[in-house]
Amino acid sequence: MSPKKTFISPVNLTVVDHPLVLHKLTLMRDKHTPSAVFRQLLHEISHLLAYEVCRDLPMTTQTIETPLAEMEAPILKGKKLVIVSVLRAGNGLLEGMLSLIPSARVGHIGLYRNPETLQPVEYYLKVPEDIAERRTIVVDPMLATGNSVSAAVKRLKEKGAKDLRLVTLLSAPEGIMHFHEEHPEVPIYTAAVDSHLNSHGYIVPGLGDAGDRMFGTK
Ligand code: URA
Numbered sequence: 488m489s490p491k492k493t494f495i496s497p498v499n500l501t502v503v504d505h506p507l508v509l510h511k512l513t514l515m516r517d518k519h520t521p522s523a524v525f526r527q528l529l530h531e532i533s534h535l536l537a538y539e540v541c542r543d544l545p546m547t548t549q550t551i552e553t554p555l556a557e558m559e560a561p562i563l564k565g566k567k568l569v570i571v572s573v574l575r576a577g578n579g580l581l582e583g584m585l586s587l588i589p590s591a592r593v594g595h596i597g598l599y600r601n602p603e604t605l606q607p608v609e610y611y612l613k614v615p616e617d618i619a620e621r622r623t624i625v626v627d628p629m630l631a632t633g634n635s636v637s638a639a640v641k642r643l644k645e646k647g648a649k650d651l652r653l654v655t656l657l658s659a660p661e662g663i664m665h666f667h668e669e670h671p672e673v674p675i676y677t678a679a680v681d682s683h684l685n686s687h688g689y690i691v692p693g694l695g696d697a698g699d700r701m702f703g704t705k
Pocket of ligand 1: 576629631688689690691693694695696697698
């Protein structure tokens with residue numbers, strides 16, 4: 488039976504389908520790709536996703552002197568970033584983003600999926616106290632059912648986060664719709680939208696369990 492076709496609202500969804508991203512993603516999807524290469528590819532793709540999610544960061548100018556002249560030069564405006572990793576797979580995106588934006592603050596939220604209900608259970612939460620004053624980029628490579636990351640964003644809002652973005656590597660149509668039902672104002676950045684979820688909540692064709700692929704735990 489062919490998978491159900493699902494309509495995806497293009498609102499607040501950016502598919503970062505740059506050739507370099509798609510090429511690296513194909514290598515990551517291949518089940519023969521070893522964990523070390525998988526991690527390296529995720530690190531590289533996260534730079535390209537970070538580049539896109541930071542595209543609309545507010546800018547100002549600053550007077551500087553080059554060796555030749557004084558100039559009004561563009562510089563990032565005051566607003567600071569926090570990157571929140573949804574453990575554990577989010578750490579793969581986090582590391583790459585931090586190497587591009589080293590001054591960003593970091594938060595972690597730990598949620599696991601109850602394998603029967605597929606519902607998220609929170610076990611860890613630590614974010615900067617001034618999260619309300621920062622743009623918050625939530626990173627989780629797989630937007631599958633959307634249950635975990637929706638719950639994560641709800642908790643971050645309770646902690647004061649207002650200006651949120653979600654960065655994922657792969658998304659399922661079901662996850663995008665579910666996430667945007669709960670958080671319609673939060674833009675999603677993803678490298679690809681796959682066909683559907685299987686009965687275990689895995690993205691098809693996907694790449695398998697991102698955490699296991701990263702850490703070689705299966
Ligand atoms: N989490 C994963 O790691 N992979 C999926 O396909 C779905 C959720």
